[in-house]
Amino acid sequence: MSIIAGRDTGISEIEQKALEIIKKRGENGIYQYELWRELGLDSRDGSRLAQRLLRRGLIVRKPAVHNGRRTYKLFIAKHVPKPIEVDVDADEFLEIPCFTCRYLDKCHRGGFHDPVKCPLIRDWIEAKMREKAKIPR
Secondary structure: OOOOOOHHHOOOHHHHHHHHHHHHHHHHOEEHHHHHHHHOOOHHHHHHHHHHHHHOOOEEEEEEEEOOEEEEEEEEOOOOOOOOOOOOOHHHHHOOHHHHOOOHHHEOOOOOEOOOOOHHHHHHHHHHHHHHHOOOO
């Protein structure tokens, strides 16, 4: 089973084979030169292949020493979503003019009361921006 499915991925057949070999090695990884040998590549082409996969974030390459020679070990990249930090003050939500607007039930995009064109929202946002930037009126 392939690691990356679909034709629109831009992954070549040799890159796909390389990813499958690296994945089979699991947490132990594979020495870069071993991958080249399994794929029948010389060091130049093998190095370029590893660089392409590395640039795309598909693999991780860690320096290693094997038989007294410097080389790299290759691993499948584990994509861990980065947490998004948002500094939100809940009190600011209570200040949004929509909560006290008498037209809230009639407000919708493209309607007579449109939030995109609402002067109350515009004025509130501008006031918040001035407040954050400490710009006087």
